[in-house]
Amino acid sequence: MKTHPRDTEHAEKALSAPSVPLWFQRFMLPLTTAAIILILWSIAVRASGTKIFPTPAAVAKAITTLAEKSLLWHYIADSLTRVFAGYTAAIAVGIPLGFLLGWYAPLARSINPLIQMLRPISPLAWMPLAVIWFGVSNAAPTFLIFLASLFPIIVAAMNGVRNVPPMYIQAGRNFGLTTPQLMTRVMIPAVLPRIIVGLRLAFGIAWVVLVAAEMIAVDSGLGYLIIDARNAGKRYDLVVAGMLMIGLIGLLLDTGIRKIEQWISD
Amino acid sequence: MRFGAMEVLQHVTLGAEEGEFLCILGPSGCGKSTLLNIAGGFLAPSSGSVTIDGEPVTAPDRRRIFVFQERGVFPWLTVEGNIGFGLFDMSAGDRQARVSQYIDLVGLRGFEKSYPRELSGGMKQRVEVARALAVNPDVLFLDEPFGALDSITRLQMRSELLRIWRAERKTVLFVTHDIEESVQLADRVVVMSARPGKIRRVVDIDIPHPRDLSSRRYIELRDLIFGEIGLAHQV
Numbered sequence: 001m002k003t004h005p006r007d008t009e010h011a012e013k014a015l016s017a018p019s020v021p022l023w024f025q026r027f028m029l030p031l032t033t034a035a036i037i038l039i040l041w042s043i044a045v046r047a048s049g050t051k052i053f054p055t056p057a058a059v060a061k062a063i064t065t066l067a068e069k070s071l072l073w074h075y076i077a078d079s080l081t082r083v084f085a086g087y088t089a090a091i092a093v094g095i096p097l098g099f100l101l102g103w104y105a106p107l108a109r110s111i112n113p114l115i116q117m118l119r120p121i122s123p124l125a126w127m128p129l130a131v132i133w134f135g136v137s138n139a140a141p142t143f144l145i146f147l148a149s150l151f152p153i154i155v156a157a158m159n160g161v162r163n164v165p166p167m168y169i170q171a172g173r174n175f176g177l178t179t180p181q182l183m184t185r186v187m188i189p190a191v192l193p194r195i196i197v198g199l200r201l202a203f204g205i206a207w208v209v210l211v212a213a214e215m216i217a218v219d220s221g222l223g224y225l226i227i228d229a230r231n232a233g234k235r236y237d238l239v240v241a242g243m244l245m246i247g248l249i250g251l252l253l254d255t256g257i258r259k260i261e262q263w264i265s266d
Numbered sequence: 267m268r269f270g271a272m273e274v275l276q277h278v279t280l281g282a283e284e285g286e287f288l289c290i291l292g293p294s295g296c297g298k299s300t301l302l303n304i305a306g307g308f309l310a311p312s313s314g315s316v317t318i319d320g321e322p323v324t325a326p327d328r329r330r331i332f333v334f335q336e337r338g339v340f341p342w343l344t345v346e347g348n349i350g351f352g353l354f355d356m357s358a359g360d361r362q363a364r365v366s367q368y369i370d371l372v373g374l375r376g377f378e379k380s381y382p383r384e385l386s387g388g389m390k391q392r393v394e395v396a397r398a399l400a401v402n403p404d405v406l407f408l409d410e411p412f413g414a415l416d417s418i419t420r421l422q423m424r425s426e427l428l429r430i431w432r433a434e435r436k437t438v439l440f441v442t443h444d445i446e447e448s449v450q451l452a453d454r455v456v457v458m459s460a461r462p463g464k465i466r467r468v469v470d471i472d473i474p475h476p477r478d479l480s481s482r483r484y485i486e487l488r489d490l491i492f493g494e495i496g497l498a499h500q501v
Contacts, residue, residue: 165337167338168340170334171334171338173308173326174308174326174327174328174330174331175351175352175401176326176328185351185354189342189343190342192342
């Protein structure tokens with residue numbers, strides 16, 4: 001490989017002299033970006049004279065009104081409950097199933113093609129069936145979230161088990177571990193980092209699916225807020241407020257899972 | 267020993283004395299790791315048998331511990347946790363004492379709470395050796411244990427291993443493709459040929475420890491093995 005002298009020079013400079021302090025890069029840069037976008041957004045709405053897209057100020061006002069009526073907290077709580085119920089169920093089913101599939105090759109050969117076929121089907125395609133099975137209730141969106149997070153979790157656990165270095169297993173057997181001991185003392189700790197990555201991926205998908213599911217099957221939650229705001233009176237300030245809340249909460253939860261991920265891999 | 271239609275090992279007959287340091291030397295793909303895996307009970311031979319103290323070997327056993335390249339240490343356990351891994355049937359106090367004893371033996375005092383990623387390759391290898399010795403096995407199987415280390419660390423680890431071997435007097439089966447390594451370590455070197463693996467010759471290394479690597483006898487034996495493997499001793 002050729003290295004250009006100028007490249008190394010740049011790299012050294014970047015390493016030796018961080019011209020901008022880290023706290024500034026971490027907090028001030030994203031905040032500045034946000035401020036610029038808010039200003040541009042505001043200008044664009046005013047300049048175009050659109051009646052559909054609200055100004056940032058209108059959205060902020062919509063959020064405070066929602067928060068004051070406590071409807072916002074109510075909706076957030078409903079959305080979170082559904083996500084956590086479906087997601088936890090997917091963990092409870094997906095991790096053991098993924099372990100079995102990773103451990104017993106014949107089982108994987110029989111079931112894996114079915115899983116790989118079901119996996120690319122958008123969980124939303126199950127919506128008509130979910131509504132018939134569960135009616136308009138919490139169970140329908142919870143079921144969709146369960147489906148959405150189940151497959152990434154199964155696949156992460158299965159691949160994790162398959163990719164455990166054979167010498168870990170050999171060493172475990174060598175020291176006389178029984179199969180259950182091998183699972184708890186070798187396989188689970190060895191697979192955990194990979195499973196956590198799968199869990200984070202699954203959570204991202206679950207959160208995306210939640211909103212779509214709430215647009216159809218229920219009458220509360222952040223997804224419902226968006227569809228209801230449009231249907232009830234073309235309240236686009238509320239629509240955008242709902243979108244922002246979904247993004248912010250998604251970001252918070254993802255950061256939380258990342259923290260757990262770091263803590264486990266340390 | 268056969269894998270599918272391929273014969274990996276052919277007519278290998280080999281015995282080791284208790285407390286002996288035996289090196290199995292051969293080019294890559296000569297089946298020396300296969301031989302070690304059969305001896306350890308991890309693979310079943312297609313014909314033939316392995317016995318230790320008159321007892322047939324059919325499955326892995328904690329009296330015969332395998333040591334891999336340093337990648338065999340468990341990254342989720344500390345040095346202490348790794349060394350105590352095989353001592354699960356001991357009381358906590360006994361385990362602690364045993365772990366402590368082997369931490370001293372391999373010179374890792376001060377690193378008890380460190381994780382493998384904080385250790386150098388040589389230190390990880392010490393952890394593996396200590397983990398194996400802690401369960402007090404009769405035989406140690408080492409499969410190119412120093413293959414991933416840099417050449418200076420490798421030399422240090424060889425003398426460390428000899429020191430530990432003298433202290434513990436375990437029977438050691440040591441697989442390597444490094445001629446110098448085999449002459450430095452072994453009581454006997456089993457020279458193997460490739461595909462199907464056969465024993466070409468067993469060479470007694472009759473040099474007392476510590477071995478002088480520039481002595482005439484050392485160079486003689488080394489060159490004998492070089493010749494046996496079919497290498498002209500020139501670069």
